[in-house]
Each structure stands twice: as C-alpha cells, then as structure tokens.
Amino acid sequence: MTGSLASGVLAVVIVAAQNVAWAESDARQWLERMSMASQSLNYSGIFVYQRQGSLEAMQIVHARDESGERERLLSLTGPKREVLRDNQVVTCILGDRQAVVVNKSRPRTPFPVSFPTELMDLKRHYSFKVLDEDRVAGLTCRVVAVEPRDEYRYGRRFCVHDESHLSLRSELTAAQGGAIEQVMFTAVQFPQAIASQQLLPDMDGADFTWHREPKEQPETDDSAADSRWEVTRVPDGFMLTDHGWHQLTADDAGVEHWVYSDGLASVSVYIEKSLQDSEAYDGVSHRGALNAYGTMVGGHYVTVVGEVPRQTVELIGKSVRVK
Amino acid sequence: MSDEIREQVSALVDDELDKVERPLLLGRLQRDKGLREILGRYQLISEVMRGAGQAATLGIADRVKRALEQDAALPAADKSKTAGLSWLKPIAGLAVAASVALAAVLAVTSIREPAVETAPRVASTQNAAPATRGSEELWERIEPRIDKRMAAYLVNHNEYAASRGVQGVMPYVRIVGYENRRQ
Numbered sequence: 001m002t003g004s005l006a007s008g009v010l011a012v013v014i015v016a017a018q019n020v021a022w023a024e025s026d027a028r029q030w031l032e033r034m035s036m037a038s039q040s041l042n043y044s045g046i047f048v049y050q051r052q053g054s055l056e057a058m059q060i061v062h063a064r065d066e067s068g069e070r071e072r073l074l075s076l077t078g079p080k081r082e083v084l085r086d087n088q089v090v091t092c093i094l095g096d097r098q099a100v101v102v103n104k105s106r107p108r109t110p111f112p113v114s115f116p117t118e119l120m121d122l123k124r125h126y127s128f129k130v131l132d133e134d135r136v137a138g139l140t141c142r143v144v145a146v147e148p149r150d151e152y153r154y155g156r157r158f159c160v161h162d163e164s165h166l167s168l169r170s171e172l173t174a175a176q177g178g179a180i181e182q183v184m185f186t187a188v189q190f191p192q193a194i195a196s197q198q199l200l201p202d203m204d205g206a207d208f209t210w211h212r213e214p215k216e217q218p219e220t221d222d223s224a225a226d227s228r229w230e231v232t233r234v235p236d237g238f239m240l241t242d243h244g245w246h247q248l249t250a251d252d253a254g255v256e257h258w259v260y261s262d263g264l265a266s267v268s269v270y271i272e273k274s275l276q277d278s279e280a281y282d283g284v285s286h287r288g289a290l291n292a293y294g295t296m297v298g299g300h301y302v303t304v305v306g307e308v309p310r311q312t313v314e315l316i317g318k319s320v321r322v323k
Numbered sequence: 324m325s326d327e328i329r330e331q332v333s334a335l336v337d338d339e340l341d342k343v344e345r346p347l348l349l350g351r352l353q354r355d356k357g358l359r360e361i362l363g364r365y366q367l368i369s370e371v372m373r374g375a376g377q378a379a380t381l382g383i384a385d386r387v388k389r390a391l392e393q394d395a396a397l398p399a400a401d402k403s404k405t406a407g408l409s410w411l412k413p414i415a416g417l418a419v420a421a422s423v424a425l426a427a428v429l430a431v432t433s434i435r436e437p438a439v440e441t442a443p444r445v446a447s448t449q450n451a452a453p454a455t456r457g458s459e460e461l462w463e464r465i466e467p468r469i470d471k472r473m474a475a476y477l478v479n480h481n482e483y484a485a486s487r488g489v490q491g492v493m494p495y496v497r498i499v500g501y502e503n504r505r506q
Contacts, residue, residue, distance in 0.1 A: 049496045056500050060493070075499045083495040089343055092478055092498055102343050103478040106485075170493070183493055200350035206328055211475060212343070242483060248475035255476075259483045266484040270476050287497050292473075303473070305480045307494075 027128035030144045030160050037165035040064050044198065045137070045188030046076070051181035051288035063194035072199045082201045093205045100205040102212045103248070122263045125149050125237040134159050136168035137185040146264065151175045152235035152312045153265050154289055164190055172289040172307065181288035211248075227256060229271055233319035235312055237262040260316070267306030267316060274299050284310050293317035332361055474498075 044061040057076040062069070068087035075081045079096030085105055092101040131143040141159035148155050155173035160166070169184040227243070242259035258269040274296060284293045293304045293313040297320055304317040331348050334340040340348060352358050481494040 049500055051500070054500075058496060058499055073493070073495050073499050081499045083499055084346060085495070090478055090482060090495075091343060091346075092474070092495075093347075094474075094498075099474070101474050101478050103475065103482065106482040183496060197353060200346050200353060202350065202354075204347040204351040206331070206347070206351070246479065248479055257479070266480070268476070268480040268483060270479075288500070290477075290497050303476060305476055307484060 027130045027144050027146070030130060030142060030165075031128070031146070031158070033165040034144075034158060034160045034167050037161075038062075038167065039069060041164060041166060041190060042192065042194050043164070043166060043188055043190050044194065045185045047183055047185045047188075049181070049183050050179075057186075061194060061198045063199060070194075070199050072201070074202065080203055082203060084199070084201055091201075093201055093203045093208070095203055098208045100208045100210045102210065121237055125153060125262055126155075126264065134169075137188050139163075139168060139188070141168045147173075147177075148175055150235070151309060152315075153237075153262060153308055154180065156264070166190075174309070228323055229256060229320060230323050231258055231260075231269055231316060231320050234260050234267075234316055235262075238267065241266075265306060265308050267304060267308055267312065269316060269320060270301070270303045270305070271297075271320065272301045272303075274301050284314055286310065295320075298322050328358065329361065332358065 042063050044059070046057060046059050049056045049058055056078060059074050059076055061072045063071070069085070071083075071085045073083045073085075079094075081095055082093045084091045084093075088105060090103045090105045092103075094101070126149060127147045129145045129147070131145055134141055134143055136159050139161050141161045144158045144160055146156040155175070155177070157171040157173055157179070158167045159169040161168050166188070168188065169182065171179040171182045173179050231240075238260040239262070240258060241261045243257065245254050245256050247254045255270050255272040258271075260267045260269070282295045284291065286292065289307050291306060291308060291310045291313045293310075293316075295302050295317055302317055302320045304313040304320075306313055328348075328351070331340060331344060335345070335348055477498060481498070485494050
C-alpha cells in the first residue's frame, strides 16, 4: 500500500516535471520563431510605446530581401525623430535636437538557436511559460512570458501572432510582474514587397549636427586581458560577450566597451577619458526600462547602460576599477 | 538651397555620395521639386554636351521622381537583383548618365562633411547645474551636457543588445521616443 502510494506520488511528480519541461520547450519555440520573424518578414505598422506614464505613437517599416534587412522607425507624436537601419549603418535623425547620429550596425543573431549551450543557463535565471490567447491589432496572438528568477533582470511578455509569429505586443516587466514599458501594434500589415520610398526618411538632416562613428576604427586587440581596467562584479549568469575599443564620434578620443549578457539582457560598460577632471558625473537614471549608471573613476567616465534593473547597472558600475 | 545640398546632388550623380547621406538626399529629392529640377538641369547639361540638344529639355526633373515610383512598384523578387546596394539603387542609372558632364561643368572638388561637430553644444552646457552627483534623474539632467556621448552610447548599445537575445521592446523606440518630462 505504502509502496503503491509512493509510486503514485512519484508518477505525479514526473508528469508535472515533464509538463514544466514541455511548457518551457514550447515557450522557447515560440520565442525562436518570434525572433526569426522580426528579422525575416516584410512588415509595416503603427504602434504605441508606453512607459513611465507617457504614451507615444510610432510607425515602423521593416523590409527583408536578399540584400538584407532595412528598417525605418519614426515618431508620429512629439518631435520628429527617425531611425534608419540597414546591414551597414544605423542613422538616427533627431529633429528636435537638430542632430544626426550615425553608427555601424551589427548582424543580428536569432534567439537563441545558435547558443544551445546557453539554454541551460537561461533556465537558471528565467522561467518560460506559454499563456492564453489574446487579440492585438485585430489579430490573434499567443502570450508567452519569460519571468526572471531574481531581481537583477527584467521579465518579458510577448503576444506572438499565430500566423506570422511577429510579436504584436511586447512588455518588459519588473520582478514583481508589473509592466515597465510596452510596445503594442494598433495596425500591422505584411506586404509581399516594401517600396523603397517607405524606407526613406522624411527629414534629410542636412542642416543638423552630425555625429559619425569614424570608418577607421582604432587598432584593437579585442582581449579584455589587455585592458588596464577590470569589471569585478556582475550578477550571476552575466558573461562577457564582447570587448573592444570604439571611436563613436569623429572627435572623441575613443571609448573602451565591455558587453555582458545573460542570454536575454545585455549590459554595456563604456569607459572614456574625461576631458575635464573637475566634472561631476555620478548617479543613476532611466529611460523606460533602460537604466544607466554613471560615475568617475581615475579621471574617466564610467557609464553602464542596459535593459536591466537599476541595481544591476549600479552593481556593475561600482565594481569598475583600474587594475 | 545651400551649396552643401548642391554638392550632395553633384556627388549623387557622380555616384560618389557617401552611402549614409544617400537615403537622406533621396528622401529630400522625393519631396523637393526644386531639387529635382536642379538634378534635371544637371542632366540637361549632360545631354547638351553629348549633342542631344532640345529634344531632351522637357520634363527631365520629374523623371527622377518617376524612376523612384517605378522602383517602388517592383516586387521583392526583382529587388533581389540589386543585392549589395541599398537605398541608392533606383537612382544609380540616372547618376551614371549625368556623371561625366557634371564632373566637367560643376567643378566640385570635394564632398564636404555635413556640418561636423559641435563645440557649442558642449560649451553651452558649462553653465548647467554644477553637480549632478547623486541625482536620481541623472539621465534627464546630464543628457544635455553629455548629449553627444550618451547618444552615441545608446545607439551603440542598442546594436549590441539587439544582436543577441530577445528584445522585449524594439530597442530604437527609446531613441525615437519623446521625453515628455523635458518639457
């Protein structure tokens, strides 16, 4: 009797564990398809971006053909701003600031198919769930939730279109579950082809101040070991994924850049020599879910930026020191 | 019309315009009939120099616009033939046709960098609040002071963040997004 009860309990535990495993596997499949769809589809639409009590409307046009991805994002409310992105460059035209910022673009890697070894790590820090069906922009979508297991990262909640697998609604959520920021399509189309005109900017930026990333980058040996700096603390699960030196604008002296990722969230550490020793630079701030921490160390600006909670950028930023 | 724009048009027809500036100028050409007329005049000069004469004088400016519109109607399969070139492709044919004449007539010696930099922006912030130390709203308060650097960080970080992982929110919405509290 006792033996059969124990067997029964064991069976229930095994079935429950299998269900959890299947649910996680199912959720990751949704996320993989979603990640692929956002890069491989032609789509255009209007969406709202909500954060910190503000609501803004934007338009996106995304094209994919054999020459690669092209994307145009523009504001429909407030000052005119646009971002154009293709396989080579990202151009941000900020009408209100009369400025254009140009930077090299980087190839995008679909989640996380190419990083199978990271999946186990991801499960240590996030749980994955497929939830109910919902409806966004008139289309049926499936809610997929990624929940953090500690306070050093945010959760994500997507509503993934049944047919195209494009995310129709994306939220970044705090550990307690509340949405910090949200993007939601109000209308979206999937045309067979995107006209080139739709990818051209409204503003030409000719009279604006341009901030260009120089074509010729300083000679670098990408080894973090060669740096005179070290980042001594990062939350569990964050790994150094990139390290290098950039010259982000033509007139800057160069900035050392460290990138840490836990497989979902990325944090950048920028270290740049201060031109004014007396300049105070210390504190935290945020723009939606993007937190920043800045401090001065040894006459250098140390700036940590990431889609992670404040305590994460602060922890990392305060651990930066000269070797 | 600034000399800089004219030089950009000239560089465009010479197929020498920086690829970053190309989409911006093409966008302006779409909207600016006057600019299309300038491009048309360059084309006319080219054709006159080649002996085409009066036959080529009318309606040239709008051919640019029509060329762009025709390109817009191409299905994706046709566009794939333009692999390797991005936004400029629709106008490249016109550019090549006019380029030889323009190089001779316009005597444009170089493409100027569009208004590089920005001492005034930095200098103007010297009078900002002397200390941001400990501020909870550092970003909003110091951003004007370090505007250029932070903007470059943001764009750079977005590219790294977007190249891995799953983006909860399209990364560039935070750049396009408008800070109401600044008002």
